[in-house]
Amino acid sequence: xxxxxxxxxxxxxxxxxxxxxxxxxxxxxxxxxxxxxxxxxxxxxxxxxxxxxxxxxxxxxxxxxxxxxxxxxxxxxxxxxxxxxxxxxxxxxxxxxxxxxxxxxxxxxxxxxxxxxxxxxxxxxxxxxxxxxxxxxxxxxxxxxxxxxxxxxxxxxxxxxxxxxxxxxxxxxxxxxxxxxxxxxxxxxxxxxxxxxxxxxxxxxxxxxxxxxx
Amino acid sequence: xxxxxxxxxxxxxxxxxxxxxxxxxxxxxxxxxxxxxxxxxxxxxxxxxxxxxxxxxxxxxxxxxxxxxxxxxxxxxxxxxxxxxxxxxxxxxxxxxxxxxxxxxxxxxxxxxxxxxxxxxxxxxxxxxxxxxxxxxxxxxxxxxxxxxxxxxxxxxxxxxxxxxxxxxxxxxxxxxxxxxxxxxxxxxxxxxxxxxxxxxxxxxxxxxxxxxx
Numbered sequence: 508x509x510x511x512x513x514x515x516x517x518x519x520x521x522x523x524x525x526x527x528x529x530x531x532x533x534x535x536x537x538x539x540x541x542x543x544x545x546x547x548x549x550x551x552x553x554x555x556x557x558x559x560x561x562x563x564x565x566x567x568x569x570x571x572x573x574x575x576x577x578x579x580x581x582x583x584x585x586x587x588x589x590x591x592x593x594x595x596x597x598x599x600x601x602x603x604x605x606x607x608x609x610x611x612x613x614x615x616x617x618x619x620x621x622x623x624x625x626x627x628x629x630x631x632x633x634x635x636x637x638x639x640x641x642x643x644x645x646x647x648x649x650x651x652x653x654x655x656x657x658x659x660x661x662x663x664x665x666x667x668x669x670x671x672x673x674x675x676x677x678x679x680x681x682x683x684x685x686x687x688x689x690x691x692x693x694x695x696x697x698x699x700x701x702x703x704x705x706x707x708x709x710x711x712x713x714x715x716x717x718x719x720x721x
Numbered sequence: 722x723x724x725x726x727x728x729x730x731x732x733x734x735x736x737x738x739x740x741x742x743x744x745x746x747x748x749x750x751x752x753x754x755x756x757x758x759x760x761x762x763x764x765x766x767x768x769x770x771x772x773x774x775x776x777x778x779x780x781x782x783x784x785x786x787x788x789x790x791x792x793x794x795x796x797x798x799x800x801x802x803x804x805x806x807x808x809x810x811x812x813x814x815x816x817x818x819x820x821x822x823x824x825x826x827x828x829x830x831x832x833x834x835x836x837x838x839x840x841x842x843x844x845x846x847x848x849x850x851x852x853x854x855x856x857x858x859x860x861x862x863x864x865x866x867x868x869x870x871x872x873x874x875x876x877x878x879x880x881x882x883x884x885x886x887x888x889x890x891x892x893x894x895x896x897x898x899x900x901x902x903x904x905x906x907x908x909x910x911x912x913x914x915x916x917x918x919x920x921x922x923x924x925x926x927x928x929x930x931x932x933x934x935x
Contacts, residue, residue, distance in 0.1 A: 539850070540850055541850060541851045542758065542848065542850065543758075544756065544757075544758030544759060544847075545758060545851050621850075623850050624846060624849070624850065628846060628905055629847075631846075631905060631908065631909040632838060632842060632843050632845075632846030632905055633756050633843075633846060633847045634756065635838070635908050635909045636753070636754055636755060636756065636835075636837050636838065637755045637756050637759050642909060645909050646909050646910045649906060649909055649910060650910065677920060677923060680903075680906070680916075680920060681899065681903075681920055681923065681924060683902070683906060684899055684902030684906055684920070685895065685899055685902055686902065687898075687902035687905050687906065688897070688899055688902030688903075688905070689894075689898040689902075691845060691846055691898070691901050691902070692863060692894065692897060692898055692901065694846070694849050694850065695845040695849045695856060695859050695860050695863055696860045696863060696864065706891060706894060706895055706898070709891060709895065710895060710924075713928075
């Protein structure tokens with residue numbers, strides 16, 4: 508669903524020495540704290556403690572590594588968005604997504620000393636115009652994310668907690684855009700990650716009038 | 722206010738051959754349609770029809786050119802946000818800002834065949850973590866933009882058109898984030914620029930309940 512190729516999954520399974528996983532981890536960190544273009548293959552290999560031959564064994568190009576980095580972050584995001592043990596209402600789950608977005612950025616802030624941006628949004632802004640396969644890969648992640656939000660908004664409508672007259676698909680788009688925009692602004696002006704979730708809840712207050720927080 | 726240096730203004734005044742303006746124009750186009758890192762000084766000089774010596778006369782570094790590109794786009798934005806001849810209400814002006822954001826992206830779409838992103842947002846996502854002077858420059862532009870939106874939201878409150886209980890500064894942040902997020906998503910999934918303004922008006926409907934469109 509996220510556009511991950513079968514060969515990438517096979518490579519991951521065959522990563523007995525952990526070289527592939529170390530490359531993905533190093534790239535995830537360096538792309539977030541610098542940018543995709545600012546980090547070269549040599550530096551990625553050094554940071555991962557991997558020889559260049561191994562790099563090209565796993566990733567024919569740096570763009571292929573970027574796709575694996577996207578999949579790595581997407582796996583973590585889908586795991587966070589999975590409903591917890593007890594079945595919550597859709598309204599609660601939309602609130603929990605907002606908290607998860609804020610928590611993820613707070614985690615980056617703790618690790619890197621500042622908000623460093625959304626892993627998907629950063630790569631999309633830098634590469635969507637320049638690298639078509641990577642754009643398609645990121646488009647699939649955003650489409651899946653937006654689809655899950657649309658489903659939650661539809662479910663909230665069914666449960667009678669969504670503001671009457673709201674288009675669930677449009678609200679899903681607005682929420683995803685709000686995540687991306689707030690994170691980008693915090694990255695740019697070094698606002699605290701703690702500002703992100705409250706702004707998202709403010710928007711949700713407008714669409715889920717009966718605010719039920721866990 | 723946008724952090725533009727006096728020396729940059731002087732250089733602009735002394736640009737008798739138009740070389741500086743051509744460099745800024747070429748960089749604005751190439752940074753938007755590719756990215757900052759993807760375009761080198763040689764390519765910028767060729768595109769602008771300017772010798773490399775002239776480049777470094779005007780811009781000690783490529784990052785200085787990026788600052789000039791930011792100023793170029795900021796000047797255009799502030800001109801668009803200036804109130805028209807007749808004084809409109811703050812609510813109307815917030816609606817007009819939403820239309821201006823959509824129109825700007827529609828202009829890029831017409832020129833480049835697709836939504837290519839916000840000139841500020843693109844550079845911020847790519848460079849805020851990697852280039853501190855450029856981050857500060859972009860932070861100043863976003864701060865000014867957010868300040869203007871805050872003033873409009875405050876004025877709407879004074880005019881009785883803002884939803885009761887709304888924090889004008891928070892709403893300004895939300896609106897700026899919404900512009901950035903919607904543009905980034907459209908850039909990534911090649912959505913039409915025509916989708917941007919309606920989504921912004923949907924948010925405004927929640928905060929300016931008495932919708933008055935010109």
